[in-house]
Amino acid sequence: MQIDIQSRNFPLTNALRDRVERRLCFALSTRDEHILRIMVRLSDINGPRGGADKCCHIQVILPHLPDVVIEDTEVDLYAAIDRAADRAGRTVGRRLARHRDRDRSSVPREMEALTEIPESVNDLIGDNP
Template sequence: MQMDIQCRGFDLTDGLRDYARKRLAYSLNCGDGHIGRVIVRLSDINGPRGGKDKRCHLEVRLKGLPEVVIEDTEVDLYVAIDRAAERAGRALLRCLARQREFAPDRRMDENTEESVVQADELKTEKI
């Protein structure tokens, strides 16, 4: 999984980068084979004025599926990363479950082919 972390309004520290990487890797490990790229945008909306203005915007780009986009705004940036990562993990699970639910069942095709072969064998035995 390729991860790109971008910051606006402040400098990205090594600790914050490592925290975001570890938290997202843990939350998104269920769909690791389906994830092409994760883009993380961290920003301080109000700047030094304070308030609930730390934003974590996640884009999880999936192979062959629509992307998952999550945004969370909190007072603390670490909390925003936690909540966005949790929500992205749940959304990814839903997306993958939906794909499995509506994907054609390959076992049905294999069973159909086997029953056709068995029917042909029965016809040749009777002759």
């Protein structure tokens, strides 16, 4: 899983980088083969003024599906990372399940069309009573 982490308006520490990677690996590891890339942007919206302004923006890029984009803003950046990673894991799981269910529902109809024998073939074979 390729994770690209960027920070805006503050330096990206090793502790923050480790936290992001650990939380995303925990939340998305079971879906790793379906994920092309993850882009994470951490930002401090108000700068030194404080407040609920620490933002974690996660974009999960999936093949042949729309990207999953999650954003969470909290007072504590670690809390924003945790919540955004959890939400990203649930959202990616739902999106992949919907895609898988849609694929499964289309296969039986195609199989039915292949297994039906046209009446003209039955006439040729002589199965008609």
